[in-house]
Amino acid sequence: MLGRKSAGAAQVQPTAPVPAQSFRFATPVVQTPGVFILAGWMWRLVRFLLVLPFRFPVAVGTVAVSVALWYFTGWLGLAVAWSIADAVLLVWWRRWPRSFRDRVALRVLAGWRWAWIYQRHWQPVLVVAGLAESYLERQYLPRIRGVTCSAWADRVRVRIVAGTSPADFQKRVTELAHGFGAPSCRVEVRGPRDVVLEFPRYDTLADPIDALPIPEEPDLAALPVGVCEDGEVWTLRLHGTHVLTVGVTGAGKGSVLWSAIRAMSSAITAGIAEVWAIDPKRMELSYGRALFARYADDGESAVALLEAAVAAMQERAERYAGRQRIHTPTTRDPFTVIVLDEVAFLTAYHPDRDIRRRAENAIATLTSQGRSVGFCVLAALQDPRKEVLNLRNLFPDKIALRLDEASQVDMVLGEGARDRGANAHLIDPELPGVGFVKLEGSPVPVRVRAAFVSDADIDHTTATAAGTGE
């Protein structure tokens, strides 16, 4: 009956078996002869041995020379040669430790970690993490192109499978870090199908950092405020930008503010920079009050301070109009930093609506017009949501200290920052001052720790800059 034309077209899936079908076609199963399997393994072994000298020339060369020495001179010759080589390495290590570290120690370490950590665990970790691809019943894995070690991290260069994207790795940084036993993982895209996975070997920022020395002639576009994960000094640009520091209570926002103020204190003494401080909590900035040209701690006086800053900025802009386009700090026109602790107090939490409106207007004007005439807003905030501070995009530079939620990372550092490894919501509460920043010229967020400025350090800074207070 179904075969009749009047029954209409039957809707069957092309691959589903049809019950009434009299013949079934299936691919025949052919047993591979053992000799082919053996030949395949032999070929892989030969290929491995052929590639080995090119991949590890020093290691293979050392073994080859040792075998040759043993063959031609016996054990004695080999022992003498090794003793001389050891002595040379010892002298190298003692006399030029840095070059020894870069050229010998880190290379040996990289070879060891390539073999023992990455090559050994590569397949299981990537398959379980969902980074292996299947096509026509074959499995394709990203390939390790090389491993290098720096003093604190391993960098694994990977050729990804054609048709996949680096975003697949960026989404699985947590799985990769745990899979290879690293505290974290960051993904850097170098080119088409070319990514680098960076696995720190230990947390370089685990110990607090003491207040950094005060620069005598501070570069206001690169103030030393802490340390980056790779051991470099973390410098913060203030001149020519505005900076927003975001973090939950106790995240260490105060140490960022104080490190920046401390770093520019010589410029304050010289009269070419000044700080106007707003401290609604009266606990953070009040301690170093003598350093500030102006200070406010309640809604009315804070708004008056902000409006005075706007007036000063506009007066300066009027003088510069048509004459100069770049601000150079001088005693007449000092670089002015408006430090605003807990900015949400003025823009969201203050009970007086008029104060909130005036504060928001003043901050918007300063952040949108101030940077070219030498005004900078350095603000701290606990909650980055739009309802609390809808001006956050007017701050070109942002610092994400410990945050409450994963979704807040991209709110602070911009779209994709969390995928690139800026897990600010996972920062250990025991590590105040640790955060993520984007440094100039790189989209990859860098993990940093602000130096801790104690009360004694603030006293010292105040004493150094004495005579410039209110």
Ligand SMILES: Nc1ncnc2c1ncn2[C@@H]1O[C@H](COP(=O)(O)OP(=O)(O)OP(=O)(O)O)[C@@H](O)[C@H]1O
């Ligand atoms: N960089 C740092 N290194 C080590 N410890 C720090 C650092 N910064 C802050 N701390 C410690 O963490 C505590 C909280 O820091 P801080 O008051 O700066 O946090 P906060 O983010 O400003 O919090 P809140 O918003 O509640 O004021 C400090 O008392 C200090 O002991």
